[in-house]
Amino acid sequence: NAGVMQNPRHLVRRRGQEARLRCSPMKGHSHVYWYRQLPEEGLKFMVYLQKENIIDESGMPKERFSAEFPKEGPSILRIQQVVRGDSAAYFCASSPLAGGRETQYFGPGTRLLVL
Amino acid sequence: SQELEQSPQSLIVQEGKNLTINCTSSKTLYGLYWYKQKYGEGLIFLMMLQKGGEEKSHEKITAKLDEKKQQSSLHITASQPSHAGIYLCGADITNSGNTPLVFGKGTRLSVIA
Numbered sequence: 001n002a003g004v005m006q007n008p009r010h011l012v013r014r015r016g017q018e019a020r021l022r023c024s025p026m027k028g029h030s031h032v033y034w035y036r037q038l039p040e041e042g043l044k045f046m047v048y049l050q051k052e053n054i055i056d057e058s059g060m061p062k063e064r065f066s067a068e069f070p071k072e073g074p075s076i077l078r079i080q081q082v083v084r085g086d087s088a089a090y091f092c093a094s095s096p097l098a099g100g101r102e103t104q105y106f107g108p109g110t111r112l113l114v115l
Numbered sequence: 116s117q118e119l120e121q122s123p124q125s126l127i128v129q130e131g132k133n134l135t136i137n138c139t140s141s142k143t144l145y146g147l148y149w150y151k152q153k154y155g156e157g158l159i160f161l162m163m164l165q166k167g168g169e170e171k172s173h174e175k176i177t178a179k180l181d182e183k184k185q186q187s188s189l190h191i192t193a194s195q196p197s198h199a200g201i202y203l204c205g206a207d208i209t210n211s212g213n214t215p216l217v218f219g220k221g222t223r224l225s226v227i228a
Contacts (some may be wrong), residue, residue: 004157006157008228023125023132031213033215033216035215035218038119040220042203042219042220042221042222043158043203043205044218045216045217048214048215056214056215060144060217076138077118084227091158095213101146101163101165101207101212101213102162102212102213103143103148103160103163104148104205104216105159105160106150106157106159107157108156108157109156109157111155
């Protein structure tokens with residue numbers, strides 16, 4: 001059973017470009033979480049999605065950031081018009097269908113560098 | 116303010132020594148998770164604690180959650196170089212089941228031969 005997959009692992013963008021980060025959850029997992037890790041700041045929650053629904057986006061900036069988890073295919077975190085402050089490691093985690101407290105399993109992350 | 120405080124921020128121990136990392140909150144920790152992160156990589160799940168007073172062990176790592184469910188400790192016995200990395204505690208502080216986690220800033224562990 002493959003773990004959570006993220007691609008690309010590294011992404012370099014110039015200011016003003018768009019960044020698309022992909023996350024394929026573990027097989028059988030229908031919950032996806034995106035977190036951002038800034039240097040010296042630890043992991044911060046961004047958005048929580050289930051298939052075709054955004055459940056909680058309270059941690060995601062209102063502008064330039066969007067996320068989706070379509071019926072088919074991976075979850076996508078999209079950052080438009082990137083700025084240097086967007087440089088960070090972005091992690092995706094997945095967990096099974098809600099039925100109690102389930103462990104979140106993390107992917108290897110996408111390291112975004114904005115030049 | 117940080118909802119989860121980890122201490123120490125960094126730790127250097129000699130191989131074979133024991134060590135303890137702490138994770139403290141002013142809020143109730145309904146689910147407490149310990150992860151390990153190698154530099155430049157993702158988070159590896161170690162253990163999850165839910166009940167006050169609960170203790171779990173895996174190989175040489177033991178995690179405990181206090182009775183009040185506001186503090187957890189991670190203890191490593193006879194440390195080895197393979198234990199080096201960043202240890203993160205994450206918690207559900209809302210008691211809502213599948214919810215986003217809040218994380219501490221991590222403890223960076225180095226093990227020297």
